Amino acid sequence: MSNITNEGLILACSTIGAGLAMIAGIGPGIGQGIAAGQGAAAVGRNPGAKGDIMSTMLLGQAVAETTGLYGLVVALLLMYGNPMLAKFLKL
Amino acid sequence: MGYGMMPMLLAADKEVDFSIHHLIGYQFMGQTVYITTSHVCMILIMATIMIFAVVARRKIMHAEEVPTGLQNVVEFAVETLEGFVNSSMGKNGRKYICYVGTLFLYILLSNISGLFGLRPPTADYGTTFSLALITFVMIQYNNLKYNKIGAFTGLFQPIWFLFPINLIGEIATPVSMSLRLFGNVMAGTVMMALYYGLLPLFAKIGIPAFLHVYFDLFSGAIQAYVFSMLTMVFITDKIGEA
Structure with missing residues (x-):
């Protein structure tokens, strides 16, 4: 463990943080799926309003x-961009 | 110390390339400012639009009774844009066809410029934020023009201590619009760069065509549509029933 440099630790943690940040992709996925499903149901009920439903x-x-x-x-x-590393190197 | 130069993508520091490159630097008010790839691509796109506009104008000046060729294309484009603006802005649409049409054409061409090997200018936060700021100014101008004093008292509705939240809501508009466009185009650019940079040669034949269709054409067209649509929705919202 002692041969990990400070920069290396910051880079590793930043990369893990980037991966964790992408968990945010779950929410829009569910939301867009619900919207698309409801849109499909709406077109099924009222095929004439396809254009309006699509844009909404x-x-x-x-x-x-x-x-x-x-x-x-x-x-x-x-x-x-790595702001953490920049902060560390400027110290 | 150029921390941006550090190898952060281990597998392919040299091959994977989607960053903005500095081309020419010059001094401006004591700082070095760079002409970047974004500017060059933007100028190319502007030149394309301008040449098309000049050619289209010459064609329309000598319009024929029964349209053929380019005249068909121009009439179709103008009618589509007019219908697009009029259907979502109603009777206020007339004044905004020029602005929204320009915005739509520029963003559309920027987004699909990845097809032609350029780096899309909309994958640069400076570009998208400028576009969103123009829209923000238009929204607030219309707010002041149509609501007059209501533009300020509206911030204290429905009760006075919601003022900070209303203010943040107004300011968040350009930020979220620009980040939406930037994030989508940037994601496409990163995906294409990763695909081209990391895979062996035989995987780059034929298959990227489908990825280009999705990331550049489909996603780009949707985002151009969404950006101009949101512009119109916000402006119409401020104009209200007045």
């Missing part, structure tokens, strides 16, 4: 996706 569904899915994308942004920052 896409808009809702895009908004539901936002939280997952916040997770993605955090993960990308941890992997490639």
Whole structure:
């Protein structure tokens, strides 16, 4: 254990943190699935309104996706921007 | 110390490449500012749109009674955009066709520029945040124009101590819009770079075509649609019944 450098530890923990941040992808997955299922059911009940249902569904899915994308942004920052390492190296 | 240069993706530090590259640096107010790949791709996209616009204008100036060829394409595009704006903004749509159409065309071309080997400019947070700021200014302008003093008192509705939450809600609009576009396009760019960078040669023949169709064409078109749609929804929301 003694031959782990500080930088190495920070990099390893950042990578694990990036992986944990992507757990945020679960929520949008469930939400978008529900939206798509309800959209399909709505088209089944009323095929004439397909265009309106489609645009409403896409808009809702895009908004539901936002939280997952916040997770993605955090993960990308941890992997490639790495604020923790910068903070450590500037100390 | 350039911590961005550190090898953080162990398997392929050299092959996997989706970062923004600095091309030319110059001094601006005591800081070094760079012309990056985003700028170059943006200029290429702008040139494409401008050339298309000039050609289309020449064609429409000498329009024929029965449209053929390019005239068909231009009329179809304009009618589609008009229908798109009018269907979601109603009677207020007329004024915003130009803005929303420009936004849609630019974001669409930016997103699918990954197909042509460019790095999409929308995978740069600077670009998407600027676009979202323009939209934010339009939203707040319409808020002031149509609600007048209500733009400020509306922040204290339904009760005064909700003011901070309402304020955050207003400010979160450009942040969430820009992050949504950036995150989607960036995810596509990262996936394509990983696919091209990490797999052996035989896996790169034929199969990436399907990935390009999903990540560049489908996802790009959806995100362009969503961004312009949200712009229209927020503006219509502020205009209200006035």
